[in-house]
Amino acid sequence: MTQIDLDMLRERIRSMDFQRGTPDQVALWREDVAEARANLVIEDMTPTGDEDAMFAMMLDEGVPPSLMPSIILGLYKPGTHQIAA
Numbered sequence: 001m002t003q004i005d006l007d008m009l010r011e012r013i014r015s016m017d018f019q020r021g022t023p024d025q026v027a028l029w030r031e032d033v034a035e036a037r038a039n040l041v042i043e044d045m046t047p048t049g050d051e052d053a054m055f056a057m058m059l060d061e062g063v064p065p066s067l068m069p070s071i072i073l074g075l076y077k078p079g080t081h082q083i084a085a
Contacts, residue, residue: 004050006057012075013061020062029065 021029033055037047047055058068 004054006053009054009075010057010061013058013063013071016071018067019064021064022062025064026059026062030059032065033059 037052040047054072055068058071063071
């Protein structure tokens, strides 16, 4: 798997129009993401360091976890690891 371009992804996310989380919400989401990650590890589906960094960056930008999958699917070209133009 190729490395995730966090800078480009952050730039694209910052240009999007969506309801960003408050600091209190983001703190709760961090706990939820940590729990979900622990469950993935238990299931032997440990996220890569790049994936962990991507989700951490998305939380830094206030992206609600429920919106993360659609953002990722909307930005990445199917079958590649490149952000769509």
